Amino acid sequence: MAALILFGGGGDLAMRMLLPSLYFLDHDGLLPDGLKIIGAARSSETAEEYVARVHKAVKARAEADGGWDETTWSRMAARLDYLAVDATDPESLKALKARAGDGETTSFLAVSPSLYGRIVTAMKAAGLAEKNCRIVLEKPVGRDLESFLKIDDAVAHAFDERQVFRIDHYLGKETVQNLIAL
Numbered sequence: 001m002a003a004l005i006l007f008g009g010g011g012d013l014a015m016r017m018l019l020p021s022l023y024f025l026d027h028d029g030l031l032p033d034g035l036k037i038i039g040a041a042r043s044s045e046t047a048e049e050y051v052a053r054v055h056k057a058v059k060a061r062a063e064a065d066g067g068w069d070e071t072t073w074s075r076m077a078a079r080l081d082y083l084a085v086d087a088t089d090p091e092s093l094k095a096l097k098a099r100a101g102d103g104e105t106t107s108f109l110a111v112s113p114s115l116y117g118r119i120v121t122a123m124k125a126a127g128l129a130e131k132n133c134r135i136v137l138e139k140p141v142g143r144d145l146e147s148f149l150k151i152d153d154a155v156a157h158a159f160d161e162r163q164v165f166r167i168d169h170y171l172g173k174e175t176v177q178n179l180i181a182l
């Protein structure tokens with residue numbers, strides 16, 4: 001079974017953008033059957049409390065976009081899980097590895113880039129950087145060239161380049177806004 005791990009799963013980026021986007025993908029039938037979505041953060045809340053918080057955030061966004069559907073939410077809620085972890089501690093991440101299972105995992109770091117290096121080092125030590133694992137880093141990766149190189153070295157030590165995806169959610173934003181204006 002595949003798992004998507006959202007580091008920073010209780011934060012603003014996850015609640016405002018990532019989880020609603022996953023809901024819409026689920027609504028359109030674009031998520032694989034059996035995909036687990038595991039929120040991982042420092043907050044000491046239960047999985048039930050996390051799902052309730054995700055419900056509130058996703059429903060608000062979906063209703064604003066005119067696309068709330070209880071059937072989709074039921075399917076998405078069944079996918080959701082939560083684990084309170086210290087993402088920089090390999091021992092803490094071993095429990096997350098056990099929760100994700102032995103299938104393919106994709107980890108999305110929805111946290112401050114200043115934590116990327118420490119997190120990927122802990123992921124490697126906990127077995128979350130194996131061949132069947134991928135990682136998504138959202139730009140900016142670092143504050144400057146020096147911090148980027150430090151993070152990139154840590155990522156390269158833990159993951160093969162083919163396992164690393166760097167994304168920029170602002171890529172094309174200006175072009176899209178210009179199209180809307182036209």
